Amino acid sequence: MTLITRERRGPLEIWTLDRAERLNALPDPQDGEAFAQACEAVNADRTVSCVILTGAGRAFSAGGDLTAMRDRRDLFGGTGIDIRENYRRVVHRIVRSLYGLEVPLIAAVNGPAMGLGCDIAGLADIRIASEAASFGVPFLKLGILPGDGGTWLMPRNVGYARSAELLFTGRTLDAVTALDWGLVNRVVPADRLMDEALATAAQVTAQAPQALRMTKALLRQGRDATFDQILEMTAAMQALAHLTDDHAEGVGAVLEKRAARFEGR
DSSP, rough: SSSEEEEEETEEEEEEEEOGGTTTOOOOHHHHHHHHHHHHHHHHOOOOOEEEESSSTTOOBBBHHHHHHTTTTTOOOSOHHHHHHHIIIIIHHHHHHTTTTTEEEEEEEOSSEETTHHHHHHTEEEEETTTTTEEEEOOOGGTTTOSHHHHHHHHHHHHHHHHHHHHHOEEEEEEHHHHTTSSSSSEEGGGHHHHHHHHHHHHHSSHHHHHHHHHHHHHHTHHHOHHHHHHHHHHHHHHHHSSHHHHHHHHHHHTTTTOOOOOOO
C-alpha cells in the first residue's frame, strides 16, 4: 500500500499519510523510500512552492508499530547491527528527506502525533494543529530512545528544558499546551484544519518561488551557522535574486499597487 497519497493543486502539493487503519504508524521498511521519492520529486519540480502534510483518519501518526517491536520483526529484528542499519536506512532517510525538502512544509496535525510522528510534524516549517491533536515522544516508556534525531530537533522547537520534560517524563501535550510551548503555530477546530492549512499555503505560494526556496535554505542553515556565515550566504543568494525576472515583477507590482505575477524566473 502506498504510504503517501499526493495531490497537486497548482503550486501546492498535499501529502496524506494513508495508513488510517493503523493510525498511520511509522515506519514500515519501505517508508524511507516513500518519503525520499516524494521529497526528491518536489525538489526537482520548480513549479511546486509548498507542501501540506497531514494524516488520514483520526491520527496524524501514532509513531512506531508496537507489535513489530514486540515481535522483533521488520525494522526491529535481527542483531544490534541490523537494527542500527535499519534505522539509518529507513528512519534516518525519512527525517533527512523531510529536513532537505526545499519548499516550505506545513504540517496539518489532525490527531495524535506520537514518537516519530511527533518529530515528523516538528520537521515542518509551519505547524497547524486541530483541537483533536496531541503530541508526545514517549520513547523512554518503551525502554528505547529517540532514534530519529529528536534530541537535536525538539530543543530547537521548544527549548532544552521543555524538551527534557517531554522526553524524560513521556508526557503527552494537548493542542493548547503545544501552542503555549511553541510547538505549533496555532490551533483550530477540527473541521477548519485543512481550510486553515490551505489558506496559509496560499499565502506562501503567492511569493516568488526561487526566493522562497533560498529563504528556507537560509533559515535551515541559520540554526547552526555563525552570523558571519549567514551574511556571506545571504549576499551570494541575494545577488542571484536581484537578477531574476521575479524581482523586477515584485518591485513593479508594489510600485503599481497590484498583485505580483511571479513565474519562477
